Amino acid sequence: EKGGYDHFMLKEIHEQPKAYRDTMGSRINADGSKIVLDEIRMTEDQIRSIRNIHVVACGTAYHAGLVGKSVIERLARVPVEADVASEYRYRSPIITKDTLVVVVSQSGETADTLAALREAKRQGARVLAITNVVGSSVAREADDVIITWAGPEIAVASTKAYTSQLIAFYLFGLYLAEVLGTIEAADLRKTIAALQELPEQVENILQQSAKMESFAKQIAAHNSLFFIGRGLDFAIAQEGSLKLKEISYIHSEAYAAGELKHGTLALIEEGVPVIALAAQEELLEKTLSNIKEVKARGAYVIGIGLEGNEELSEFVDAAIYLPRTLSLLTPALSVIPLQLLAYYASLAKGNDVDKPRNLAKSVTVE
Numbered sequence: 001e002k003g004g005y006d007h008f009m010l011k012e013i014h015e016q017p018k019a020y021r022d023t024m025g026s027r028i029n030a031d032g033s034k035i036v037l038d039e040i041r042m043t044e045d046q047i048r049s050i051r052n053i054h055v056v057a058c059g060t061a062y063h064a065g066l067v068g069k070s071v072i073e074r075l076a077r078v079p080v081e082a083d084v085a086s087e088y089r090y091r092s093p094i095i096t097k098d099t100l101v102v103v104v105s106q107s108g109e110t111a112d113t114l115a116a117l118r119e120a121k122r123q124g125a126r127v128l129a130i131t132n133v134v135g136s137s138v139a140r141e142a143d144d145v146i147i148t149w150a151g152p153e154i155a156v157a158s159t160k161a162y163t164s165q166l167i168a169f170y171l172f173g174l175y176l177a178e179v180l181g182t183i184e185a186a187d188l189r190k191t192i193a194a195l196q197e198l199p200e201q202v203e204n205i206l207q208q209s210a211k212m213e214s215f216a217k218q219i220a221a222h223n224s225l226f227f228i229g230r231g232l233d234f235a236i237a238q239e240g241s242l243k244l245k246e247i248s249y250i251h252s253e254a255y256a257a258g259e260l261k262h263g264t265l266a267l268i269e270e271g272v273p274v275i276a277l278a279a280q281e282e283l284l285e286k287t288l289s290n291i292k293e294v295k296a297r298g299a300y301v302i303g304i305g306l307e308g309n310e311e312l313s314e315f316v317d318a319a320i321y322l323p324r325t326l327s328l329l330t331p332a333l334s335v336i337p338l339q340l341l342a343y344y345a346s347l348a349k350g351n352d353v354d355k356p357r358n359l360a361k362s363v364t365v366e
């Protein structure tokens with residue numbers, strides 16, 4: 001049942017190229033010029049009347065929502081807020097009939113997310129669900145549904161469901177941009193072509209697993225570490241940190257790289273591991289200066305950058321390089337080494353990788 005892998009998590013990590021292909025599937029037309037989301041029943045007029053978007057989810061799905069926020073804002077120029085579902089209802093969010101609420105849930109049964117969906121509907125918003133389970137509660141109650149075709153996910157720590165959610169956000173963001181006229185035809189084609197390259201690029205990163213295994217063994221001896229990054233790299237830092245905590249039980253914190261010096265830098269001392277995400281090329285200079293700050297305090301830095309930016313190696317103790325893609329799409333690649341890092345750290349500590357303590361795959365109480 002684990003298809004020759006030692007754990008479901010590792011199997012699911014390796015299923016990501018297929019999950020990307022299946023989630024894109026027929027949602028891109030034959031000549032790669034258009035996004036086809038036939039399942040969306042929202043009319044073009046309804047799309048044009050959207051004034052704001054709220055993305056609401058829990059855990060890993062919330063982290064997909066953080067990427068989704070940037071993707072939609074950059075592509076479609078509609079303001080987006082992202083909230084964890086258990087907070088959303090209680091902060092009196094400003095919901096009108098022109099608000100689109102996007103709920104994201106692998107299982108489609110998470111009680112906090114479902115409650116947020118119901119509250120949004122009660123207040124007159126239209127709800128779009130991004131979920132991996134056809135016929136789930138969230139899928140049934142939402143007005144529109146985009147199914148992520150990741151296939152069943154067994155390991156408690158989400159990997160392929162998360163990355164399929166990213167793909168769903170790219171497709172939806174591009175679809176909105178097409179309808180709203182915020183993207184040029186040439187840019188749309190270019191982005192679609194880059195999306196279609198992702199599965200093979202993920203395969204390339206998976207071939208570097210041994211490197212992540214050796215980094216994992218190094219960090220497994222530590223009690224605490226940091227993930228830093230800017231922009232979309234920060235969203236991935238948060239997911240990488242959660243993944244590590246969930247299954248290795250090593251404490252970590254994700255920090256916006258530029259915010260470190262406003263407090264957290266106090267915790268950086270000799271030997272503290274810092275995983276620095278440096279895949280946002282336009283922010284590279286700034287991130288490098290933040291890497292220098294932690295290095296100067298003795299941190300052991302593992303950098304994650306893009307091929308072609310190998311100067312990163314001069315600033316860090318060890319580095320891994322990702323195939324080049326559009327800046328907006330890097331999250332679909334940069335999270336892969338972090339999933340492997342968490343997996344191998346959990347393994348090194350002798351933990352039950354697929355069934356971490358205190359956690360459940362789907363939480364149906366608020």
Ligand code: BG6
Nearest residue numbers: 058059060061105106107110360
């Ligand atoms: C948590 C799971 O309780 O629920 C996480 O342990 C998951 O892995 C979160 O990300 C949200 O689940 P779902 O099914 O709504 O995506």
